[in-house]
Amino acid sequence: MSPRWYSEAVVYCLDVDTFADSNTDGIGDLPGLIGRLDYLARLGVTCLWLHPIHPSPRRDDGYDATDFYNVDPRFGTLGDFAELLHQANNLGIRVIIDLVINHVSDEHPWFQSARSDPDSPYRDWFVWSETEPADRYQGMVFPGEQPETWTFDETAGLWYYHRFYDFQPDLNMANPDVRAEVKKVMAFWLQLGVSGFRIDAVPFIIELTVPGESESPKDFEFLTELREHAAWRRGDALLLAEANVEPANLVTYFGDSNGSGNRINMLFDFMLNGRLVLALARQDPEPIIEALRDTPALPRGGQWATFLRNHDEIDLSRLTAEQREEVFAVFGPDPEMRLYDRGIRRRLAPMLGGDERRLKLAYSLQFTLRGTPVLRYGEEIGMGDDLSLPGRQAIRTPMQWSSAAGAGFSAAPELVRPVISRGNYRYHKVNVTDQRGDPDSLLIWFERMIRTLRESPEVGTGSCQHVDVPLPPGVLAHRADAASGCMLFLHNLGTQPAVVDLGHLAAEADHPNDVFTDREYEPVGKLDALEIDGYGYRWIRMRRNPAG
Numbered sequence: 001m002s003p004r005w006y007s008e009a010v011v012y013c014l015d016v017d018t019f020a021d022s023n024t025d026g027i028g029d030l031p032g033l034i035g036r037l038d039y040l041a042r043l044g045v046t047c048l049w050l051h052p053i054h055p056s057p058r059r060d061d062g063y064d065a066t067d068f069y070n071v072d073p074r075f076g077t078l079g080d081f082a083e084l085l086h087q088a089n090n091l092g093i094r095v096i097i098d099l100v101i102n103h104v105s106d107e108h109p110w111f112q113s114a115r116s117d118p119d120s121p122y123r124d125w126f127v128w129s130e131t132e133p134a135d136r137y138q139g140m141v142f143p144g145e146q147p148e149t150w151t152f153d154e155t156a157g158l159w160y161y162h163r164f165y166d167f168q169p170d171l172n173m174a175n176p177d178v179r180a181e182v183k184k185v186m187a188f189w190l191q192l193g194v195s196g197f198r199i200d201a202v203p204f205i206i207e208l209t210v211p212g213e214s215e216s217p218k219d220f221e222f223l224t225e226l227r228e229h230a231a232w233r234r235g236d237a238l239l240l241a242e243a244n245v246e247p248a249n250l251v252t253y254f255g256d257s258n259g260s261g262n263r264i265n266m267l268f269d270f271m272l273n274g275r276l277v278l279a280l281a282r283q284d285p286e287p288i289i290e291a292l293r294d295t296p297a298l299p300r301g302g303q304w305a306t307f308l309r310n311h312d313e314i315d316l317s318r319l320t321a322e323q324r325e326e327v328f329a330v331f332g333p334d335p336e337m338r339l340y341d342r343g344i345r346r347r348l349a350p351m352l353g354g355d356e357r358r359l360k361l362a363y364s365l366q367f368t369l370r371g372t373p374v375l376r377y378g379e380e381i382g383m384g385d386d387l388s389l390p391g392r393q394a395i396r397t398p399m400q401w402s403s404a405a406g407a408g409f410s411a412a413p414e415l416v417r418p419v420i421s422r423g424n425y426r427y428h429k430v431n432v433t434d435q436r437g438d439p440d441s442l443l444i445w446f447e448r449m450i451r452t453l454r455e456s457p458e459v460g461t462g463s464c465q466h467v468d469v470p471l472p473p474g475v476l477a478h479r480a481d482a483a484s485g486c487m488l489f490l491h492n493l494g495t496q497p498a499v500v501d502l503g504h505l506a507a508e509a510d511h512p513n514d515v516f517t518d519r520e521y522e523p524v525g526k527l528d529a530l531e532i533d534g535y536g537y538r539w540i541r542m543r544r545n546p547a548g
């Protein structure tokens with residue numbers, strides 16, 4: 001076992017409002033989630049990441065908070081949240097929450113006070129300019145939905161900066177009072193018992209915005225401060241960051257230049273995500289191999305969080321324009337499937353044409369590549385999307401528990417968002433209850449896969465390398481090595497069956513055997529004639545070190 005719990009975690013993320021409704025008001029809530037913890041425990045989830053839970057007008061699904069010290073009353077009370085932590089802990093599930101402190105809602109009392117009174121103690125908590133900044137139309141994160149990053153506020157008579165929507169004014173992190181408040185917010189939730197935070201928009205949090213300068217300097221020391229603070233309050237607190245930046249700049253988020261991991265513990269692997277999707281589109285593992293090669297070495301304790309789908313669009317902006325077009329052609333042929341000119345607003349099951357063999361291949365890949373896997377709710381049953389909903393809401397529909405009205409999510413006549421009730425992914429067809437009773441379902445497959453991963457600690461804690469020998473088209477061989485032993489993985493991204501010769505590894509193996517496969521194969525033998533079907537996968541335990 002690694003001393004760092006997050007290295008061997010399986011993270012599951014969800015929006016409380018679309019997961020389970022306990023009081024029939026049509027909105028998911030904390031008691032509803034508590035009632036489903038047993039489901040998550042059985043699935044093998046060890047860490048729950050909750051999307052924003054704070055009070056909010058929810059113009060950006062809660063990424064626009066009005067109070068960092070409470071939970072949205074629609075979800076329940078702080079008491080319900082404490083109960084959730086207790087019940088989750090009893091089942092061995094940790095809870096982390098989204099920490100969205102780059103900005104607040106424009107309805108937040110801090111901004112209301114700041115805009116209306118030049119002498120407000122909160123005036124300098126935001127980023128203002130007296131004149132129209134030259135970079136007003138630069139750096140938008142939501143092109144097409146967001147025309148500018150500086151907006152004139154009539155009440156204040158000033159321009160304010162907002163990296164995201166205009167209703168999300170940025171906090172001024174150069175202000176020591178703001179920094180102190182952020183630390184207080186973190187301490188509050190750690191004291192309640194969360195195991196850490198998924199920190200939203202980290203590259204922008206550390207931006208020291210200068211009006212007119214689109215490339216503002218970054219203050220990485222603030223991350224060091226946050227880590228130090230969190231660790232003093234809870235030694236094993238996790239900081240999981242969203243930082244979709246160039247590979248060359250990634251390591252600085254983990255630690256300073258002397259190689260120590262004194263900042264963020266875990267970063268989402270956006271680079272791998274884009275390449276994985278490209279590899280699936282091409283049915284060729286080369287982009288994954290490139291991602292493994294290009295990945296910078298991390299300081300001790302630094303960890304990647306792998307994902308295939310999250311709550312946003314699949315962001316293809318790190319691919320070249322040509323590669324992006326390739327992916328669009330295969331997975332987003334229809335313009336309504338695309339978003340912000342850079343991404344795809346679909347769930348994985350419809351992207352892969354509902355082909356379960358391919359879905360399993362894709363998730364087997366994600367879960368065996370270096371790092372800690374993050375799974376978005378509903379992916380484990382192959383939920384679909386609703387492209388009639390605007391933007392990212394297409395993939396934020398209620399969880400499909402059963403074929404009862406309201407998908408077992410809620411018995412209310414009106415729901416926070418419609419359930420998917422038409423097409424191949426309608427809740428009558430895709431739901432937990434039906435899959436629970438079917439040993440061949442995707443859900444039961446996920447349970448088995450995650451259980452096998454728990455017996456393969458090398459993936460989360462070890463090194464991950466591509467086995468660099470010529471292989472048949474479509475096939476990827478990679479290995480994970482740690483003190484506990486060695487695992488070898490074969491994945492066939494293509495449709496043609498293949499035979500793989502990895503005989504040169506036999507000397508390193510000790511009674512190697514398949515531990516998880518898409519079908520029963522001939523025994524591994526000397527590793528020199530390993531069959532692998534189209535869309536097949538084989539997890540082979542090469543060696544287990546007794547004292548590992």
Ligand code: NOJ
Pocket residue numbers: 060063100164200201242311312
């Ligand atoms: C990133 C989040 O993932 C996204 O959903 C949100 O809209 C922006 N940050 C703004 O908070």
